[in-house]
Amino acid sequence: MNDFLEPLxxxxxxxxxxxxxxxxxxxxxxxxxxxxxxxxxxxxxVSVLIIITINIILLTSISRKKPDTTKHQYLYSNNLxxxxx
Amino acid sequence: MTESKDFExxxxxxxxxxxNLALQYVQNTEDAQEIxxxxxxxxxxxxxxxxxxxxxxxxxxxxxxxKCLDFLRAKKRKKRFSFLVSLFSESGSEISYDKAxxxxxxxxxxxxxxxxHLFSMINDLPENQKTALILxxxxxxxxxxxAEIMELSPKAVESLLQRAKNNLQKKISSGEGKRE
Numbered sequence: 001m002n003d004f005l006e007p008l009x010x011x012x013x014x015x016x017x018x019x020x021x022x023x024x025x026x027x028x029x030x031x032x033x034x035x036x037x038x039x040x041x042x043x044x045x046v047s048v049l050i051i052i053t054i055n056i057i058l059l060t061s062i063s064r065k066k067p068d069t070t071k072h073q074y075l076y077s078n079n080l081x082x083x084x085x
Numbered sequence: 086m087t088e089s090k091d092f093e094x095x096x097x098x099x100x101x102x103x104x105n106l107a108l109q110y111v112q113n114t115e116d117a118q119e120i121x122x123x124x125x126x127x128x129x130x131x132x133x134x135x136x137x138x139x140x141x142x143x144x145x146x147x148x149x150x151x152k153c154l155d156f157l158r159a160k161k162r163k164k165r166f167s168f169l170v171s172l173f174s175e176s177g178s179e180i181s182y183d184k185a186x187x188x189x190x191x192x193x194x195x196x197x198x199x200x201x202h203l204f205s206m207i208n209d210l211p212e213n214q215k216t217a218l219i220l221x222x223x224x225x226x227x228x229x230x231x232a233e234i235m236e237l238s239p240k241a242v243e244s245l246l247q248r249a250k251n252n253l254q255k256k257i258s259s260g261e262g263k264r265e
Contacts, residue, residue, distance in 0.1 A: 004203070004253070004257065005203075005222055005250075005253075007196050007199045007200050007203055008200075008203065008222045008223050009222070009223075010192075010193065010196050011109075011189070011191045011192055011200070011223055012191040012192075012193070013101060013105050013191060014101075014104065014105055014108060014114075014189075014190040014191045015101060015104075016100045016101050016103075016104040016118075016121060017118065020100070020104075020118060020121060020122060021093075021096060021100075023122060024096070024122055024125050024126065024129075027122065027126055028126065028129055031126070
């Protein structure tokens with residue numbers, strides 16, 4: 001079994017290419033302008049929460065006020081208003 | 086200013102270790118460079134939150150292992166998708182993808198075939214067994230350090246290594262590891 005794993009010990013360490021640090025520095029510099037401050041993130045989060053809450057309140061109040069028309073529709077469509085039952 | 090100096094010190098201290106660890110996971114220089122870059126970007130953004138509860142090397146190794154595993158998961162998803170695409174196309178380009186992608190600068194030419202074959206089996210191991218095997222057999226880390234990096238007990242690491250060896254043995258005896 002160990003013979004089978006033997007080739008693994010022949011792997012030589014490789015050197016990282018020198019341009020990688022320049023690439024990383026460039027990425028860091030490019031990313032620095034993209035940071036959003038914590039305060040802005042909080043304001044955005046709270047705004048979204050308020051909008052969602054208003055939407056939920058509106059939707060629930062509309063669904064409560066809505067009259068139950070299904071029974072009337074059923075009676076009309078079957079002409080049940082005119083039966084003696 | 087000191088923050089970027091700290092970062093550069095860390096970079097020069099660990100760059101080769103991180104690059105080599107990524108190479109053992111992905112066996113491709115371009116992918117390993119991308120992972121190394123991602124690791125150091127994460128290190129840069131989290132350098133303030135690093136607490137001295139663990140060693141710096143352990144912390145950076147953990148970041149690197151997570152990045153490598155994320156990369157491989159994404160690659161697997163892509164591969165599954167390309168397999169689906171290849172079902173509908175006539176060219177079988179998907180099958181030769183892995184072998185063509187193997188590009189490890191630390192491997193000598195005469196060992197290349199044997200190692201492509203060995204890595205193809207290691208790549209099929211479960212993530213934690215693969216990690217334990219890479220850290221122990223290629224990076225030559227002591228079991229205590231592997232345990233610290235993987236946040237496991239040394240006994241659990243030993244058991245993972247044993248299971249990894251057993252799984253490789255099974256693959257060899259079932260003929261799965263036959264060279265193409």
